[in-house]
Amino acid sequence: MSSTRSIGQASTIEEVAQLAKVSVATVSRALRNLPNVAEGTRKRVLIAAEQLNYRPDPNASRLATGRTQAIGMAVPMLGRWYFSAVVGAAHAVLIDAGYDLLLFGVATPEDRGRFITEWAVLGKRVDGVILVDLKLDPNELEDLALAEARVGTIGNMHSPFSSVTVDNRAAAAVAVRHLLNLGHREIALIGHQQGDWPFQVPNDRHDGYVDALREFGITARPELQRAGGFEIEGGYDAMTDLLALPNPPTAVFSMSDEMAFGAIKAIRDHGLRVPEDISVVGFDDHEMAKVMDLTTIRQPVQESGELIARQMVTTLKAAATGDAVGLAPVHRQLRTHLVVRRTTAPFSGARLRNG
Amino acid sequence: MSSTRSIGQASTIEEVAQLAKVSVATVSRALRNLPNVAEGTRKRVLIAAEQLNYRPDPNASRLATGRTQAIGMAVPMLGRWYFSAVVGAAHAVLIDAGYDLLLFGVATPEDRGRFITEWAVLGKRVDGVILVDLKLDPNELEDLALAEARVGTIGNMHSPFSSVTVDNRAAAAVAVRHLLNLGHREIALIGHQQGDWPFQVPNDRHDGYVDALREFGITARPELQRAGGFEIEGGYDAMTDLLALPNPPTAVFSMSDEMAFGAIKAIRDHGLRVPEDISVVGFDDHEMAKVMDLTTIRQPVQESGELIARQMVTTLKAAATGDAVGLAPVHRQLRTHLVVRRTTAPFSGARLRNG
DNA sequence: CGAAGCGCTGAAAACGTTTGCAGATGGAGC
DNA sequence: GCTCCATCTGCAAACGTTTTCAGCGCTTCG
Numbered sequence: 119m120s121s122t123r124s125i126g127q128a129s130t131i132e133e134v135a136q137l138a139k140v141s142v143a144t145v146s147r148a149l150r151n152l153p154n155v156a157e158g159t160r161k162r163v164l165i166a167a168e169q170l171n172y173r174p175d176p177n178a179s180r181l182a183t184g185r186t187q188a189i190g191m192a193v194p195m196l197g198r199w200y201f202s203a204v205v206g207a208a209h210a211v212l213i214d215a216g217y218d219l220l221l222f223g224v225a226t227p228e229d230r231g232r233f234i235t236e237w238a239v240l241g242k243r244v245d246g247v248i249l250v251d252l253k254l255d256p257n258e259l260e261d262l263a264l265a266e267a268r269v270g271t272i273g274n275m276h277s278p279f280s281s282v283t284v285d286n287r288a289a290a291a292v293a294v295r296h297l298l299n300l301g302h303r304e305i306a307l308i309g310h311q312q313g314d315w316p317f318q319v320p321n322d323r324h325d326g327y328v329d330a331l332r333e334f335g336i337t338a339r340p341e342l343q344r345a346g347g348f349e350i351e352g353g354y355d356a357m358t359d360l361l362a363l364p365n366p367p368t369a370v371f372s373m374s375d376e377m378a379f380g381a382i383k384a385i386r387d388h389g390l391r392v393p394e395d396i397s398v399v400g401f402d403d404h405e406m407a408k409v410m411d412l413t414t415i416r417q418p419v420q421e422s423g424e425l426i427a428r429q430m431v432t433t434l435k436a437a438a439t440g441d442a443v444g445l446a447p448v449h450r451q452l453r454t455h456l457v458v459r460r461t462t463a464p465f466s467g468a469r470l471r472n473g
Numbered sequence: 474m475s476s477t478r479s480i481g482q483a484s485t486i487e488e489v490a491q492l493a494k495v496s497v498a499t500v501s502r503a504l505r506n507l508p509n510v511a512e513g514t515r516k517r518v519l520i521a522a523e524q525l526n527y528r529p530d531p532n533a534s535r536l537a538t539g540r541t542q543a544i545g546m547a548v549p550m551l552g553r554w555y556f557s558a559v560v561g562a563a564h565a566v567l568i569d570a571g572y573d574l575l576l577f578g579v580a581t582p583e584d585r586g587r588f589i590t591e592w593a594v595l596g597k598r599v600d601g602v603i604l605v606d607l608k609l610d611p612n613e614l615e616d617l618a619l620a621e622a623r624v625g626t627i628g629n630m631h632s633p634f635s636s637v638t639v640d641n642r643a644a645a646a647v648a649v650r651h652l653l654n655l656g657h658r659e660i661a662l663i664g665h666q667q668g669d670w671p672f673q674v675p676n677d678r679h680d681g682y683v684d685a686l687r688e689f690g691i692t693a694r695p696e697l698q699r700a701g702g703f704e705i706e707g708g709y710d711a712m713t714d715l716l717a718l719p720n721p722p723t724a725v726f727s728m729s730d731e732m733a734f735g736a737i738k739a740i741r742d743h744g745l746r747v748p749e750d751i752s753v754v755g756f757d758d759h760e761m762a763k764v765m766d767l768t769t770i771r772q773p774v775q776e777s778g779e780l781i782a783r784q785m786v787t788t789l790k791a792a793a794t795g796d797a798v799g800l801a802p803v804h805r806q807l808r809t810h811l812v813v814r815r816t817t818a819p820f821s822g823a824r825l826r827n828g
Numbered sequence: 829c830g831a832a833g834c835g836c837t838g839a840a841a842a843c844g845t846t847t848g849c850a851g852a853t854g855g856a857g858c
Numbered sequence: 859g860c861t862c863c864a865t866c867t868g869c870a871a872a873c874g875t876t877t878t879c880a881g882c883g884c885t886t887c888g
Contacts, residue, residue, distance in 0.1 A: 141838045173595040178874035180532040181843045202557030209578050221574045223564050240528040383764045405705055406761055409738045496868045533844035536873045
């Protein structure tokens with residue numbers, strides 16, 4: 119009985135060949151279901167392989183073929199819900215298609231550079247790379263193109279590579295417009311990043327915020343815009359600062375639900391109520407948004423991960439078969455929509471004042 | 474200016490050798506900082522390598538050495554906060570130590586088997602494997618041992634392998650005792666799993682729940698124990714069921730914070746208050762626990778990930794240098810503690826009744 | 829009956845490293 | 859001057875696959 123599941127030593131294709139009384143070439147062909155091997159032979163090989171519990175050494179394959187059957191995923195902030203959700207969804211698709219998934223955390227622009235040049239392009243670790251919310255600079259784009267890297271992106275569109283995006287600018291505008299329509303005029307923004315920031319998404323959402331305000335004849339005021347680091351804590355701190363303003367905002371648009379959660383907590387800790395005193399709208403539709411009754415912009419997170427993974431798989435298939443048309447990048451823009459829950463309410467008419 | 478960062482074609486060790494006018498063997502040695510290469514030579518090689526932007530092909534290295542410089546992480550439910558936090562923490566350590574991180578989602582027992590035998594043991598993809606919350610059966614243990622696999626585990630202790638754990642049973646007992654001390658007697662459990670379940674952790678927490686009740690002379694009642702799938706939704710459903718009982722519980726211990734969040738939502742949707750009507754205590758100290766004011770058991774999630782990763786790195790170093798004592802497994806048990814917030818309160822004396 | 833074609837198989841050359849072994853060089857000790 | 863040793867270097871054999879090319883035996887067709 120132990121014979122059926124005993125693992126034994128790793129065996130080589132050579133041993134399988136001997137046992138099946140064929141050459142290694144034939145074993146290789148038989149196991150990969152190539153044509154041109156007689157049915158009887160294939161069966162003998164399969165039996166021998168089974169008996170020896172043979173598994174081809176992926177490193178040898180990779181060396182011989184130049185293909186790795188692995189794809190890399192570059193992700194800023196692995197701990198954030200959005201990213202782990204995307205990775206989880208992509209993972210399922212990739213494993214299913216027989217690819218290994220290598221994870222690469224990209225916290226800083228330098229990391230990103232290292233990742234792209236050393237790891238992805240020069241280091242032959244993966245057949246393709248999925249970039250989540252990373253904005254590439256022209257040099258990096260060129261490097262990747264020169265290396266004929268297979269790239270898919272989520273969050274940003276880079277025209278030479280397939281992408282899955284949402285219209286962050288329009289979606290943010292929808293969120294802010296919702297607040298404006300409720301009568302709010304002093305609307306803060308949490309998540310704004312000043313200066314060079316290696317991500318595009320926050321910039322787009324910022325633009326949407328400005329757009330919506332402008333429609334109502336309002337110019338965005340810098341003191342109402344706060345960085346939040348896209349974490350709960352950062353949202354909390356940003357909101358705390360906003361509450362200390364002489365004229366605190368009556369509504370807040372947060373670029374991520376997690377920062378919104380922190381903001382809500384800060385508001386409550388301050389003795390104020392959501393939405394009666396301050397309205398809050400987030401972005402993501404985080405799984406906790408329902409629990410928190412958070413009004414937010416839903417974006418299809420899992421679906422994005424799945425789609426880009428699937429796209430990557432087809433791209434690689436096209437590359438393998440030399441199908442040029444299959445290699446053309448495809449860009450998909452998925453829909454978002456506003457989910458109104460209970461953290462937003464009409465402007466009461468009462469303005470808060472400090473000092 | 475483009476010359477400094479141009480990536481160019483991947484170059485082989487052969488070309489570096491020619492440029493530096495030495496043999497490939499010397500290049501190999503020089504780049505790996507082996508002794509026995511003259512300083513002048515090493516410099517020539519470094520310059521040549523730099524100039525050609527050379528990076529060794531990892532697959533060729535792996536084939537030649539049998540080492541992969543990669544470690545695999547097996548994780549059930551990639552999307553759950555706990556797991557992504559652990560992965561994130563481990564990732565940082567591993568990348569830093571020069572290892573690649575391969576992710577492997579293990580949703581079912583079959584997955585786990587496939588992972589262990591085919592992927593980790595027979596497939597030479599990784600030098601070591603970190604198992605998060607996976608319980609191995611004796612066969613799998615034996616397979617891994619036979620293959621001399623380097624294994625580290627989080628959540629469960631398997632004596633032949635290094636581990637980082639917490640005392641789930643004792644910690645759960647602390648949580649339930651907290652409720653008992655507040656006067657609660659009808660205490661429900663969310664997260665209980667019936668039948669064969671491939672994870673140990675829930676079983677331990679279940680035992681702790683039973684332990685604490687027994688100390689107070691209470692026998693755990695099956696109808697108060699509900700599975701919750703360790704997700705928000707599951708917690709919501711479980712709580713909804715509990716609320717429909719003729720005599721609903723006055724307090725709930727949830728095996729994870731996420732299920733606790735769902736439970737709280739269910740209680741509120743039912744028109745009841747937390748903690749006035751029902752107390753809730755969770756497990757994890759999820760980053761949202763603070764926002765939700767959830768009383769919970771804090772466990773050192775990031776620290777666990779870091780520690781097991783570090784342990785893996787030292788184990789592999791020991792294996793490489795043939796240091797037998799360094800290979801001995803080390804088991805670390807980290808402390809948990811109860812964080813009392815505001816979802817627990819003394820039993821009011823009023824029992825809820827349905828029907 | 830010979831040539832051509834087809835289906836199957838095997839020999840051997842890649843793929844790009846690492847490493848055991850031996851050789852070359854030069855200095856120290858006698 | 860010779861031996862010995864230490865230091866450095868190169869040759870060539872691995873590592874375990876894939877893939878090209880040629881060859882073999884049969885059938886088919888002219």
